[in-house]
Amino acid sequence: GAVVSQHPSRVICKSGTSVKIECRSLDFQATTMFWYRQFPKQSLMLMATSNEGSKATYEQGVEKDKFLINHASLTLSTLTVTSAHPEDSSFYICSAIGGTLSNTQYFGPGTRLTVL
Amino acid sequence: LAKTTQPISMDSYEGQEVNITCSHNNIATNDYITWYQQFPSQGPRFIIQGYKTKVTNEVASLFIPADRKSSTLSLPRVSLSDTAVYYCLVGGGSSNTGKLIFGQGTTLQVKP
Numbered sequence: 001g002a003v004v005s006q007h008p009s010r011v012i013c014k015s016g017t018s019v020k021i022e023c024r025s026l027d028f029q030a031t032t033m034f035w036y037r038q039f040p041k042q043s044l045m046l047m048a049t050s051n052e053g054s055k056a057t058y059e060q061g062v063e064k065d066k067f068l069i070n071h072a073s074l075t076l077s078t079l080t081v082t083s084a085h086p087e088d089s090s091f092y093i094c095s096a097i098g099g100t101l102s103n104t105q106y107f108g109p110g111t112r113l114t115v116l
Numbered sequence: 117l118a119k120t121t122q123p124i125s126m127d128s129y130e131g132q133e134v135n136i137t138c139s140h141n142n143i144a145t146n147d148y149i150t151w152y153q154q155f156p157s158q159g160p161r162f163i164i165q166g167y168k169t170k171v172t173n174e175v176a177s178l179f180i181p182a183d184r185k186s187s188t189l190s191l192p193r194v195s196l197s198d199t200a201v202y203y204c205l206v207g208g209g210s211s212n213t214g215k216l217i218f219g220q221g222t223t224l225q226v227k228p
């Protein structure tokens with residue numbers, strides 16, 4: 001149990017375009033999902049907390065208009081990187097908690113974004 | 117959220133037991149202690165979680181002293197495939213949003 005998936009696993013886009021990343025909890029209802037970013041050889045950095053049916057809470061320094069988060073259902077959250085630039089190239093990882101698993105975050109496999 | 121401190125790196129050999137200790141002096145009453153393993157270009161994988169005393173599962177043990185200001189992850193008989201970064205995190209209790217703040221983790225290198 002406690003499986004979280006992400007799609008796509010990797011994406012390459014041109015500068016100025018927008019990219020959407022999906023995060024799904026496959027076998028549990030995720031009341032809360034989290035989005036992280038990880039640069040090479042660095043730790044995970046929390047970007048935002050997403051609760052189903054409400055606006056996401058962004059960490060300090062994360063631009064909410066650039067990183068749009070939608071948590072429309074208990075199994076799906078999306079992160080849209082708008083007007084992507086090369087500096088947005090990174091590894092994006094989501095995680096989810098919910099139900100009997102409310103004390104444990106389970107992570108997706110990550111999405112590698114490369115902006116040319 | 118409580119800050120955690122772990123060794124940046126550790127080396128071991130196949131078949132040895134590895135113990136990674138994490139300090140979390142400011143742990144809150146409702147906080148759990150959770151350890152994750154991460155391989156390059158993959159999301160963190162849950163290893164074990166505990167609140168106090170000792171917890172054991174099929175892959176690891178977690179030792180937590182009575183004051184809960186530290187914890188030790190024990191990996192029995194490591195293999196080359198255990199080479200990874202190990203993160204100790206504190207939080208997730210009902211008193212907060214479930215947020216976890218990652219530190220630098222411990223890079224474990226297992227040698228043949």
